[in-house]
Amino acid sequence: MEKILADIxxxxxxxxxxxxxxxxxRICGALVLVALIGIDRESRSRPAxxxxxxxxxxAAAVFGILAGEITKAPLYQIEQVRIDPLRIVEAVTAGVAxxxxxLIVFGKGQVxxxxxxxxxxxxxxxxxxTGYGFWIIGFFxxxxxxxxxxxxxxxxRWLQWK
Numbered sequence: 124m125e126k127i128l129a130d131i132x133x134x135x136x137x138x139x140x141x142x143x144x145x146x147x148x149r150i151c152g153a154l155v156l157v158a159l160i161g162i163d164r165e166s167r168s169r170p171a172x173x174x175x176x177x178x179x180x181x182a183a184a185v186f187g188i189l190a191g192e193i194t195k196a197p198l199y200q201i202e203q204v205r206i207d208p209l210r211i212v213e214a215v216t217a218g219v220a221x222x223x224x225x226l227i228v229f230g231k232g233q234v235x236x237x238x239x240x241x242x243x244x245x246x247x248x249x250x251x252x253t254g255y256g257f258w259i260i261g262f263f264x265x266x267x268x269x270x271x272x273x274x275x276x277x278x279x280r281w282l283q284w285k
Contacts, residue, residue: 140195145256146188153184153253156265157246163272169239171226179219179243180250186211187254212251219247242272 139146154177161176190211193199199206223240245268252261 139192141188141191141256149188149253149256150181150184152258152261153180153250156180156249156253156261159265159269160242160246160249160272163269164239164242170236171222171239171243176242176246179222180246183215183219183247183250184254185250186215187251191255208255215247215251216244219244238272242268 141149157176157180158173161173161180164176165172190208194206194208223243226236226240226243228235245264249261249264249268252258252264
C-alpha cells in the first residue's frame with residue numbers, strides 16, 4: 124500500500140527541470156508585474172481590467188514555464204519528437220490577439236478598446252517573459268508600459284485642452 128501511495132505522490136509531483144519554488148516565483152512575479160498594467164485599465168473602468176490582465180499574464184507565464192519543462196522532459200527527448208518553444212510564444216500571441224480584437228469596437232466614428240487590447244498583449248508578453256525566466260525583460264516591459272499608460276494619458280488629456 125505504501126508503494127502505491129508513493130507512486131501516486133510521485134506521479135502528482137513529478138520532477139521538474141525548474142525547481143518548484145522558482146516556478147512559484149515566476150508565476151507570482153508575472154502576477155505582480157501584470158497587476159501594475161491591469162490596475163491602470165481597472166481605474167479607467169475599461170472592459171478588460173485587473174482580473175482579465177491577471178488571467179492573461181498568469182496563462183502566459185504558465186505556457187512559458189510549460190514550454191521550458193517540455194523541452195527538458197525525458198518523455199519528449201526521443202528522436203520522433205521535435206520541440207520548438209517559439210511555438211508557445213506564437214500561440215499565446217495569436218490567442219491574446221483574438222481576445223484583444225474582441226475588445227476593439229468601432230461606433231459613431233470612433234474606435235474604442237485599442238489601448239486595452241494592447242495592454243492585454245503587453246500582459247501576455249510580461250507573463251511569457253517571467254514564465255521563461257527573463258525577469259529583467261518583464262520588469263522593463265512593466266515599467267515602460269506603466270509609464271506609457273499613466274504619463275502619456277496625462278499628456279493626451281493636456282493636449283486636448285490646448
